[in-house]
Amino acid sequence: MRFPFPRAARTAPPAAAVFSPADSPDSSDSSGSPGSPGSPGSPADGEILLETVGLTKAYAGADGALPVLSGIDLTVRAGEIVALLGRSGSGKSTLLRCLSGLIPPSSGTVAYRGTPLTGANPGSALVFQTFALLPWLTVRQNVELGLEARGVPPRERAEAAVQAIDLIGLAGFESAYPKELSGGMRQRVGFARALVVEPDVLMMDEPFSALDVLTAENLRGELLELWESGQFPTRAVVLVTHNIEEAVLMADRIVVLGSRPYGTIRETVEVDLDRPRDRDAAAFDELVDRVYRIMTGRPKETRLPGRADGARPDRRTVANTPLPTASVDGLAGLAAMIAHRGGCCDLADLADELGLDIDDMLPQLDALDLLGFAEIHGDDLLLTEAGTAFAGADVQESRTIFAGAAVDVPLVRLITNGLRGRPGTAVHAGFFRDLLAHHYTSEQVDRQLETATDWGRYAGLFGYDAALREYRLDEETP
Structure with a gap:
C-alpha cells in the first residue's frame, strides 16, 4: 500500500x-x-x-x-x-x-x-x-x-x-x-x-x-x-x-x-x-x-572503564558490582517460592507462572546471586544452602542470615565500614553520593543508595534518618 x-x-x-x-x-x-x-x-x-x-x-x-x-x-x-x-x-x-x-x-x-x-x-x-x-x-x-x-x-x-x-x-x-x-x-x-x-x-x-x-x-x-x-x-x-x-x-x-x-x-x-x-x-x-x-548468564569477561586488558576483576567493588533494584521482601518471597519447588526451578516457567517479564525477575535473580542465596545454571535457578536457610527461617533468624550475606555486598560494606570508622558520628548521605558519582549517573546513584539502605536497615547493620539524610550506627548494631 x-x-x-x-x-x-x-x-x-x-x-x-x-x-x-x-x-x-x-x-x-x-x-x-x-x-x-x-x-x-x-x-x-x-x-x-x-x-x-x-x-x-x-x-x-x-x-x-x-x-x-x-x-x-x-x-x-x-x-x-x-x-x-x-x-x-x-x-x-x-x-x-x-x-x-x-x-x-x-x-x-x-x-x-x-x-x-x-x-x-x-x-x-x-x-x-x-x-x-x-x-x-x-x-x-x-x-x-x-x-x-x-x-x-x-x-x-x-x-x-x-x-x-x-x-x-x-x-x-x-x-x-x-x-x-x-x-x-x-x-x-x-x-x-x-x-x-x-x-x-x-x-x-x-x-x-x-x-x-x-x-x-x-x-x-x-x-x-x-x-x-x-x-x-x-x-x-x-x-x-x-x-x-x-x-x-x-x-x-x-x-x-x-x-x-x-x-x-x-x-x-x-x-x-x-x-x-x-x-x-x-x-x-x-x-x-x-x-x-x-x-541471566554472566559475561565471559567484564571490561571496566579505564582497563584496557578487559580482565575480569579480582574482587567485587562498588564500581564493578552495582546493586540490583530488589527489596528484601521481594527476595524473601522469591526464595520461598523456589524453596517450595524443591530449591530448583526453570526461570522461564517461573516467569510464565507468575506472569512476569524479564525485567521484573532479573533484579531479584541478580540479588539472590549477589548475596550467595542462589546460583544460575543455564536456565535453572538453584537455591544454595544459605538461600534455603534464608527461605525457611523465621523473622529474626532471617535477619541474621541476611546480615551475614549483605555485609559482603560492596556498597553495603562501604556504608557500614564508613560508619564504623566514625563511631558515634552520623554520616550524611551526600558523602556516599559523592563516592558513587564517580561511577554512576545521578539517577543510578539514587537507586543504588535506596537499595543499600533497605538492605542495611533490615540486616541491622546501620540506621538511616530520612529527614536528616544521615546514616548512623545504632547502639545495638553488632
Whole structure:
C-alpha cells in the first residue's frame, strides 16, 4: 500500500519534523515500478539500511564521561524485524535514539544507507512507549502532524492520514479525540502517525508495555499480519523490548544487550521460525530458554572503564558490582517460592507462572546471586544452602542470615565500614553520593543508595534518618 504523497514534500522534509523524520524518495519517480524492490524508494530485502560502527554513548559524571553503550556494531537490513533485548540499564532505548538520530553518539558512527547521520535520521519514524498524542487534536489531526511539518498540502495529507488510520484499524474514529479512545486505540494512532510517512525503518520503544495483556497481544498480532501481507509501508522494524517471548514472537533477529558495566552486544540470536509462530511449539520454547540463558548468564569477561586488558576483576567493588533494584521482601518471597519447588526451578516457567517479564525477575535473580542465596545454571535457578536457610527461617533468624550475606555486598560494606570508622558520628548521605558519582549517573546513584539502605536497615547493620539524610550506627548494631 502506498500513500499518495507529493514527491517534493517527501524528499525535502524540514529538519524540525518532530514525530516522524522524513521518508525515503518516492518510488514512483524511480526507474522501477512503484514500490518495486529494486527502486530507490523501496530497498531490496537484504540491503543495509542502518549501520553502527564502534558506537559509544556516554554522559557526564563526576569523573568525566560515564559510558552507557560501548563498541556497538549493528546492521539493520531491509525485510527484517530486529529486536533489541536487555535488562534495565543495558542502553536499549539509548541505542534506539542513536539509530533515529535523536541523540548523537559520543564516538563511532551511525549511518543510514551508507551516509553518516548528522541529525535526525531521514528514513525512520519512532513509536513511543507512551502514546504521546496531543489531546486537543483529533485522531486524523494527530496522524497528520508529521506531514504538516513537511509542508504537505491539507488535502493530500488528509487523504494519506485517512488511509493510514484505516490500515491500522481505526476507521470511523478519525474525528475522535484521544480522551475518547482506549489505551490500545491511542497506541494505534501512534502507529498510524509513524507509518503515514512510509519510513524505511520503523522504530518502536516498548510500544506494548503500557497496554493490558490482551490488548497488547491483539495489537502485536495485527501488526505482524500487516508485515506478512506486504501492506506494511516500511521496509524494516527495530523493536526495543524487555519481553523475551515478544522478541521471539516478532523478530527475525534478537540482539541481546548486556549491562555490566555498560551496554554491549552480548549475543545475536537468529530466529529461524516460520510465521505465524506457535508459542506452544517445542522450537519456540527452546529458543525462549536459550535467550533466558543468555540474559541471566554472566559475561565471559567484564571490561571496566579505564582497563584496557578487559580482565575480569579480582574482587567485587562498588564500581564493578552495582546493586540490583530488589527489596528484601521481594527476595524473601522469591526464595520461598523456589524453596517450595524443591530449591530448583526453570526461570522461564517461573516467569510464565507468575506472569512476569524479564525485567521484573532479573533484579531479584541478580540479588539472590549477589548475596550467595542462589546460583544460575543455564536456565535453572538453584537455591544454595544459605538461600534455603534464608527461605525457611523465621523473622529474626532471617535477619541474621541476611546480615551475614549483605555485609559482603560492596556498597553495603562501604556504608557500614564508613560508619564504623566514625563511631558515634552520623554520616550524611551526600558523602556516599559523592563516592558513587564517580561511577554512576545521578539517577543510578539514587537507586543504588535506596537499595543499600533497605538492605542495611533490615540486616541491622546501620540506621538511616530520612529527614536528616544521615546514616548512623545504632547502639545495638553488632
